[in-house]
């Protein structure tokens with residue numbers, strides 16, 4: 763009995779070591795499972811996004827509340843375009859307004875015409891008075907007006923997440 767076990771035990775070693783203890787059928791079964799799990803892993807990593815899986819899903823956007831400087835930065839009776847912020851700062855007398863550059867028709871950026879003293883949309887010809895009220899073209903409503911306040915440091919702060927009524931203005 764002991765001799766039989768010994769001969770069974772050592773026959774594989776004689777044949778070439780541990781690699782010959784796995785039958786061909788087992789080898790292909792293991793290879794099949796390995797391929798299956800590798801495919802599932804690759805699919806899941808694509809689905810989750812390799813890096814995205816390790817980081818929180820957060821949109822890094824600029825804050826809608828920002829400082830535009832001191833009132834003296836805006837000449838009296840002027841319209842200043844802040845392209846990067848997509849607003850006009852309208853300064854008339856001691857009044858300040860923050861008006862959106864986004865046309866209310868299909869969202870093009872309107873431009874201020876100094877000669878005509880109105881806002882004009884280059885896309886389909888909408889026109890807005892200096893106070894943002896539409897009077898020509900397909901725009902269905904006035905330009906959005908945003909909250910504008912003065913902070914403790916004496917700077918004007920605009921919040922584009924807060925749309926205010928047209929007549930709202932900051933008196934300085």
Ligand code: FES
Nearest residue numbers: 865867868883886
């Ligand atoms: S987008 Fe301004 S008129 Fe059409």
